[in-house]
Amino acid sequence: MSEVCQLDCGSCGSDCADRTKQQTDFTEQPHHLSNIKKVIGVVSGKGGVGKSLVTSLLAVTMNRRGHHTAILDADITGPSIPKAFGIKKKAMGTDTGIIPVKSVTGIDIMSINLLLENDTDPVVWRGPIIANTVKQFWSEVIWEDVDYLFIDMPPGTGDVPLTVFQSIKVDGIIIVTSPQELVSMIVSKAVKMAQMMNVPIYGIVENMSYFKCTDCDKEHKIFGESNIEKVAEAHGIKVLAKLPMDSRISASCDAGMIELIHENYLEEIAPLLEV
Numbered sequence: 001m002s003e004v005c006q007l008d009c010g011s012c013g014s015d016c017a018d019r020t021k022q023q024t025d026f027t028e029q030p031h032h033l034s035n036i037k038k039v040i041g042v043v044s045g046k047g048g049v050g051k052s053l054v055t056s057l058l059a060v061t062m063n064r065r066g067h068h069t070a071i072l073d074a075d076i077t078g079p080s081i082p083k084a085f086g087i088k089k090k091a092m093g094t095d096t097g098i099i100p101v102k103s104v105t106g107i108d109i110m111s112i113n114l115l116l117e118n119d120t121d122p123v124v125w126r127g128p129i130i131a132n133t134v135k136q137f138w139s140e141v142i143w144e145d146v147d148y149l150f151i152d153m154p155p156g157t158g159d160v161p162l163t164v165f166q167s168i169k170v171d172g173i174i175i176v177t178s179p180q181e182l183v184s185m186i187v188s189k190a191v192k193m194a195q196m197m198n199v200p201i202y203g204i205v206e207n208m209s210y211f212k213c214t215d216c217d218k219e220h221k222i223f224g225e226s227n228i229e230k231v232a233e234a235h236g237i238k239v240l241a242k243l244p245m246d247s248r249i250s251a252s253c254d255a256g257m258i259e260l261i262h263e264n265y266l267e268e269i270a271p272l273l274e275v
């Protein structure tokens, strides 16, 4: 540190410990009234594979097991969480901070669509502004007594997910894929990004893994045989669950009733998160 530190590295040439710290630690603090026990990021190497659905189902599962859960919708340009939970109310801002909206079963939710006047308005913002909005959802929203905060991460491995990883201390991530040809490359990208960011990986959820015929009860692999086990093994991670392609799922999302869905599709993941 220079002899009289003005807390302004821009005008100071001293190569001190404080400068090094400022250059490498980009972590944002949560709101001082927030109390979050575990933060779990849900990521996908590409869009449209069901990342928001898996985030929603994880929050529902943990909530059903008696934990207070919350969702931070960091998918700013494609926010689909409020629709899946049928939330029409807007989030409230107070002098102290922003209050998330509670779903029917008590899951706290924050999403850009809970701030926009019209939820069909597109968010046409540049990367840094989008990343800043996510940071604000972390630092300015009051996440009160949350056991599990699930973050629906922006898809891909670009600028925005990177900034989010740098700013929010995530306890672990879950990677969502669908059984398609490019899965190996897509998973590799997500795994490498997590490793670069030093974030532990819980494992992979394969969505739209199969379709179960209601007439013959047979499972059909619509996208062909999956090689997810091999891909997971190659990266030393686990396949946590395989979700069927099920019209009841899309119907529940469309009707805003995802938390009232009867099936507990991701129940087997819960004990791992509870450790």
Ligand SMILES: Nc1ncnc2c1ncn2[C@@H]1O[C@H](COP(=O)(O)OP(=O)(O)OP(=O)(O)O)[C@@H](O)[C@H]1O
Pocket: 044, 046, 047, 048, 049, 050, 051, 052, 053, 054, 075, 078, 080, 155, 207, 208, 243, 244, 245, 246, 247, 249, 250, 251, 253, 254
């Ligand atoms: N297993 C499934 N069975 C039936 N419908 C599904 C399933 N998974 C996802 N869907 C439907 O597919 C659509 C896209 O899913 P979702 O929004 O979760 O994808 P996403 O990966 O978050 O997309 P994006 O990256 O663009 O935000 C939704 O309408 C959802 O209801």
